[in-house]
Amino acid sequence: MNGVWEQISSLFNTDWDKVKDYALSLLLTIIVTYAVVFIVRFTFHQIFKRTDLLSDKKEQTIESVIRNTSHYIAFFIIIIAAIKPFVNIQELLLAGGVIGIVIGFGAQKLIQDILAGGFFLFERQFQKGDFVHINGEVNGGTVEELGFRVVKIRLLNGKLMIVPNGEVRKLENGNVEKRRVFESVIVSFDENPSKIKKILEEVCVELNELQQAFLKKDKVTGGNVEDYQVHGLSSLDVSPLGFRFSIKATVTDEHYLEAVQQAKEILAQKIYDNKLKMPTQNITWEKGTGTVPQDKPEGELS
Numbered sequence: 001m002n003g004v005w006e007q008i009s010s011l012f013n014t015d016w017d018k019v020k021d022y023a024l025s026l027l028l029t030i031i032v033t034y035a036v037v038f039i040v041r042f043t044f045h046q047i048f049k050r051t052d053l054l055s056d057k058k059e060q061t062i063e064s065v066i067r068n069t070s071h072y073i074a075f076f077i078i079i080i081a082a083i084k085p086f087v088n089i090q091e092l093l094l095a096g097g098v099i100g101i102v103i104g105f106g107a108q109k110l111i112q113d114i115l116a117g118g119f120f121l122f123e124r125q126f127q128k129g130d131f132v133h134i135n136g137e138v139n140g141g142t143v144e145e146l147g148f149r150v151v152k153i154r155l156l157n158g159k160l161m162i163v164p165n166g167e168v169r170k171l172e173n174g175n176v177e178k179r180r181v182f183e184s185v186i187v188s189f190d191e192n193p194s195k196i197k198k199i200l201e202e203v204c205v206e207l208n209e210l211q212q213a214f215l216k217k218d219k220v221t222g223g224n225v226e227d228y229q230v231h232g233l234s235s236l237d238v239s240p241l242g243f244r245f246s247i248k249a250t251v252t253d254e255h256y257l258e259a260v261q262q263a264k265e266i267l268a269q270k271i272y273d274n275k276l277k278m279p280t281q282n283i284t285w286e287k288g289t290g291t292v293p294q295d296k297p298e299g300e301l302s
Contacts, residue, residue: 022085029081037070061127061146068147109166110149116165117148126173131256133172134163140174156257179216179256180226183263184234184246188277196245196276197230203270204228204247207263214255226250228263242279 044066048059119125126132126143133140134153141155151168153161187196207228208215216225231246247267251259271278 026078026081030078033074033077037074040070041066056129058127060129061121064128064145065121065147068145068149072148109164112166113149113164116168117146117151120146120151120165120168121148125171129253131174131179131253133174134161134168135170137161140172174253174256178225178250179253180248180250181228181256181259181263182231182246182248183260183267184244185267185271186242186244186279187271188242188279190277191243193233193243193245195274196243197232199270199274199276200230200245200247203263203266204230204249206266207247207249210262211249211251211255211259214251214259216250216252224250 041063044063048063126146128143128146130143131140132143132153134151137153137155139156141153141161143151144154144160145152148165150162150164153163155161185200204227211228215227217223218225226249228247228249231248234244234246247263249259
């Protein structure tokens with residue numbers, strides 16, 4: 001009972017003025033810190049909004065980095081303000097060598113992520129809004145947020161993929177100033193190549209009319225960088241099932257997915273309308289071998 005009474009007595013003997021001063025000081029630090037963060041973000045946003053010094057993607061990337069970085073800095077400042085009355089910061093810094101070694105082993109991954117994020121930003125490997133494939137991701141997605149620790153990718157299926165910067169080993173960026181639609185179709189060796197080329201030229205004419213708004217413009221001349229055109233016979237030996245013909249065009253980053261989908265649909269419709277033979281594979285089955293031929297796909301449209 002005496003121990004409990006002593007604890008209760010010590011509680012009433014607390015210097016509540018100091019507690020009040022500490023709480024007010026911490027509250028003031030929080031308010032000032034987040035006010036500065038808001039002012040910095042607002043200032044950059046207004047500068048980008050009222051000027052055309054940078055492209056929209058670069059502006060969005062810088063704003064994303066500022067937003068992420070300001071969170072970390074604000075959190076660090078508030079933590080320092082919270083522990084300062086109880087810890088001698090100078091002694092803590094003097095002991096930083098030992099503490100740094102201990103923390104270093106546990107924070108290696110974090111440091112790796114931050115360094116990788118720094119390289120991404122300064123080398124401009126990708127920006128917010130770019131369509132990328134990371135680490136062989138088949139479908140790919142759009143960069144929603146780029147920070148010093150993680151990158152957030154919105155995949156085509158709608159899922160949000162969060163990848164630590166240090167784990168990005170392979171990066172394919174489809175938005176490096178020149179996004180090209182390159183679609184191919186494989187037809188049977190029995191088809192006349194001249195006929196296929198003529199059909200694809202008709203497809204290109206139709207796509208150039210439908211996708212004028214999608215085609216990338218030259219900044220100097222104002223004309224299209226590359227209209228839809230027949231790339232020609234892509235291969236004879238690489239595709240053993242038939243002739244591979246391709247079409248190509250350079251489109252804007254934001255319209256790439258829509259342009260590709262529309263090109264595929266028109267190609268497929270032209271193949272159907274003209275009753276083109278798709279490639280086939282002949283299999284010889286010798287009686288008595290005990291093997292049964294497996295069904296093979298008739299063709300390919302990529």
